[in-house]
Amino acid sequence: MTAPRPLPGNIGLEEKTLATVFVDSTFWPELAALPDGAWTAPATRALRDVLMSLHTSGRPLDDHGLVLQRAAELGASTFVNLAYLNALQGMADLTAYYAPHYVAELRHLHARRELIRGSHRVIHHASEGDLTPEELATLASQLGGVVDDRKRTGFITHAQAIDEALAVVESSSPSAISTGFHDLDAALVGLEPGALYVLAARPAMGKTAMGYAFILNAAKKGYHCAVASLEMPASQLTLRALATAASVDLSRIRQRTTSGPERERLRLHAGRTRGLPIHYLEASDQTAASLARDARKLHAAGELDLLMIDYLQLIESGKGGNENRVQEVSQISRTLKKLAMELQIPVVVLSQLSRAVEMRPNHRPMLSDLRESGAIEQDADTVLFIYRDEYYNKETDQQGIAEVIVGKQRNGPVGTIKLSYSSEFVRFGSLTQAAAPLL
Numbered sequence: 001m002t003a004p005r006p007l008p009g010n011i012g013l014e015e016k017t018l019a020t021v022f023v024d025s026t027f028w029p030e031l032a033a034l035p036d037g038a039w040t041a042p043a044t045r046a047l048r049d050v051l052m053s054l055h056t057s058g059r060p061l062d063d064h065g066l067v068l069q070r071a072a073e074l075g076a077s078t079f080v081n082l083a084y085l086n087a088l089q090g091m092a093d094l095t096a097y098y099a100p101h102y103v104a105e106l107r108h109l110h111a112r113r114e115l116i117r118g119s120h121r122v123i124h125h126a127s128e129g130d131l132t133p134e135e136l137a138t139l140a141s142q143l144g145g146v147v148d149d150r151k152r153t154g155f156i157t158h159a160q161a162i163d164e165a166l167a168v169v170e171s172s173s174p175s176a177i178s179t180g181f182h183d184l185d186a187a188l189v190g191l192e193p194g195a196l197y198v199l200a201a202r203p204a205m206g207k208t209a210m211g212y213a214f215i216l217n218a219a220k221k222g223y224h225c226a227v228a229s230l231e232m233p234a235s236q237l238t239l240r241a242l243a244t245a246a247s248v249d250l251s252r253i254r255q256r257t258t259s260g261p262e263r264e265r266l267r268l269h270a271g272r273t274r275g276l277p278i279h280y281l282e283a284s285d286q287t288a289a290s291l292a293r294d295a296r297k298l299h300a301a302g303e304l305d306l307l308m309i310d311y312l313q314l315i316e317s318g319k320g321g322n323e324n325r326v327q328e329v330s331q332i333s334r335t336l337k338k339l340a341m342e343l344q345i346p347v348v349v350l351s352q353l354s355r356a357v358e359m360r361p362n363h364r365p366m367l368s369d370l371r372e373s374g375a376i377e378q379d380a381d382t383v384l385f386i387y388r389d390e391y392y393n394k395e396t397d398q399q400g401i402a403e404v405i406v407g408k409q410r411n412g413p414v415g416t417i418k419l420s421y422s423s424e425f426v427r428f429g430s431l432t433q434a435a436a437p438l439l
Contacts, residue, residue: 007040007113010105012091014044017102019088021051024096025061029160030103038110043079046071047088050080118143134289141293177306177346180217182430183417187406188382191218191306191346195410196337196379198312200351200370201386202358206402207350208232209426210386211308212241214348219276223305226279226298228291230314234280244427245269279303287316288335299343309336311350312376330375337379351376353385363392367407383408388421402428 021028032052039045050071051061059066064085071080122140125131131139176190191197191214201207208231215225229237243250246265252258258266281294291309298304309315315332333349340347353369365385367377377383385405389398402421406414420429 007116008109009040009113010109011041011044013102013105013109014039014041015088016091016093017099017106018044018047018051019092020096020099020102022062022064022085022089023092024099027096027099028055028061030100033160034103034106035110037114038106043084046074046076046079047084050074050076115143134287137293138289141289141296177218177223178221179214180220181213181419181428183419183432184404184430187415187417188409188412191348192381192411193344193346194341195346195381196333196340197346197348198351198370198376198380198383199348199386200353200365200383202353202365204391205386205388206421206426206428207386208237208310209240209244210404210428211310211348211350212237213428215278215306215308216241216273216276218306219278222277224277224279224298224303225306225308226281226295226304228281228286228294228307228309230286231310234282237280240426242266242269244425247425249424250426277303286314288332291315292335292339295339295343299345304343305345307339307345307347309347309349311352313352333376333379337381363387364403364405365407377408380408381410382406382412390423401431 017031021031028051032055036045039048047067050067053074054061054066054070059070061067064082067080067085068077068082071077118139122136122143125136125139176188176192178185178190179188199207199211212227215227219225227234227237239253240250242248243253243266246262246269248258248262248266252262253266279298281291295304295307312329312332336347336349351370353365357363357365357369364387367383369385370376370383383406385407387403387405389396389401389403400421400423402419404417404419406412406417408414418431420431421427422429
């Protein structure tokens with residue numbers, strides 16, 4: 001019987017990497033960012049812990065006396081002693097020039113080990129048959145993440161968090177993606193990485209049109225976007241967008257009664273937008289887990305900056321009906337929030353509202369109207385509602401006006417933004433600034 005192959009590792013490289021700190025301690029933050037599993041030997045793990053403790057307390061890392069004293073305090077003297085430090089000093093390069101390469105190699109070795117362990121888990125559960133197909137597929141989809149160097153693992157120090165916060169302060173422009181609507185951007189600062197946005201409305205309010213407008217406006221600026229439409233196929237979504245951009249009544253297209261000039265405008269806008277970086281995740285039986293898998297694949301290929309899902313209540317749980325729907329939707333919303341944070345992209349999910357809106361004299365939505373709300377309002381960073389008074393009151397003086405109600409904003413104020421709205425072409429626009437065409 002063949003003995004199992006040992007997991008890949010390089011203890012000598014671990015020691016040489018730690019020795020670099022004694023040459024140039026400013027390299028420590030990059031080394032400290034390595035995950036715990038990058039250190040495979042008891043001695044290198046112990047020395048890493050000692051150096052981490054010294055750094056946290058603001059003490060120098062290149063003073064052997066302090067290192068030995070802290071090792072004694074932590075009970076690590078068995079591994080971290082004078083003989084060990086002298087041996088490491090002899091391994092150190094004259095400069096820390098190659099230190100980043102050492103860290104990259106240790107990270108790669110750790111990823112290979114995790115990939116092997118994860119693969120064994122998949123093989124085990126596939127052999128045992130103790131997981132549902134959905135659970136097994138999710139487990140398998142997570143394997144790619146362990147070899148993605150862009151994914152942050154482990155922990156960061158308070159100093160690193162402060163540096164990242166100051167970088168935001170010093171930045172000349174927000175990192176958010178513009179919605180394409182000046183008035184809405186002024187309230188939201190755009191769509192921020194890692195945030196979950198819920199865009200909710202009753203039927204016929206235009207939530208799909210607005211959500212898809214976010215996608216088109218972002219794609220026009222070069223952002224890679226994805227649309228998971230569980231309600232209509234991609235061709236129907238794009239047809240509606242073409243009709244909006246070309247100012248052609250969609251009903252005339254459906255009835256095949258468009259004029260020659262109208263068809264020419266549709267062809268013109270189609271030609272202009274053919275190359276937009278948009279992908280469609282077409283499957284009517286998508287689950288939160290399958291959406292996450294598809295999103296991870298696109299993101300790993302560098303082709304996902306913004307994800308829009310239409311709509312929340314059509315996402316299946318994959319549990320086979322073992323839970324009530326409120327619990328299922330709560331689990332789905334948590335999965336989408338985690339996905340936004342994991343990939344550091346904005347995720348916009350459209351949602352239906354309950355009929356309670358129709359029962360009140362004032363039909364403007366509020367958070368409690370979120371259908372099967374569960375944890376939606378808790379998980380969402382921002383909740384937006386669309387309300388058009390002309391839909392309920394034909395005599396209103398708000399003809400052609402849509403209200404976007406910010407019902408929740410984790411990092412900003414709530415309130416109402418008014419946009420222009422064309423019911424004929426299902427088109428939103430800014431009131432205080434001329435709106436650019438969607439296509």
